[in-house]
Amino acid sequence: RAYTGSAATGAGIQALWEVIARFREQTTASGVLHARRREQTRDWLHTLIAEQLHAYFYNQPQVQAQLPGIEEAVMAGDLPVTAAAHSLLQLLQP
Structure with a gap:
């Protein structure tokens, strides 16, 4: 679903924020948000390790x-x- 909004006039901005708030409530309640954050943290760890190993090796x-x-x-x-x-x-x- 697509939503439109105008920064110039403010039209549609409130509705957009309501959609964002509902999405956050739903993903928090279902545990999806927490699971995604955990995966992102793990991926960040692996990325940092890879970057550090790369720099160490080539230096x-x-x-x-x-x-x-x-x-x-x-x-x-x-x-x-x-x-x-x-x-x-x-x-x-x-």
């Missing part, structure tokens, strides 16, 4: 030193992508 001096050569080998077809990724990840092993 490692040994990765920065090896990456250009490995990229060239991959692009030339001399090294499979899976082997390239594995060898770069091995650089982080203690």
Whole structure:
């Protein structure tokens, strides 16, 4: 369902807010809102972990030193992508 409203005249704004309030009441009462918030929080956690791991990996001096050569080998077809990724990840092993 579509609703219209005008910021210039205010027409339809009250009705729109009523629809929003009803939606919030229904999703809160049914538990859907809480479940969505929980999922969003979990997804945010995974996103932050992925971003931090990405930054950590690419900021490692040994990765920065090896990456250009490995990229060239991959692009030339001399090294499979899976082997390239594995060898770069091995650089982080203690």
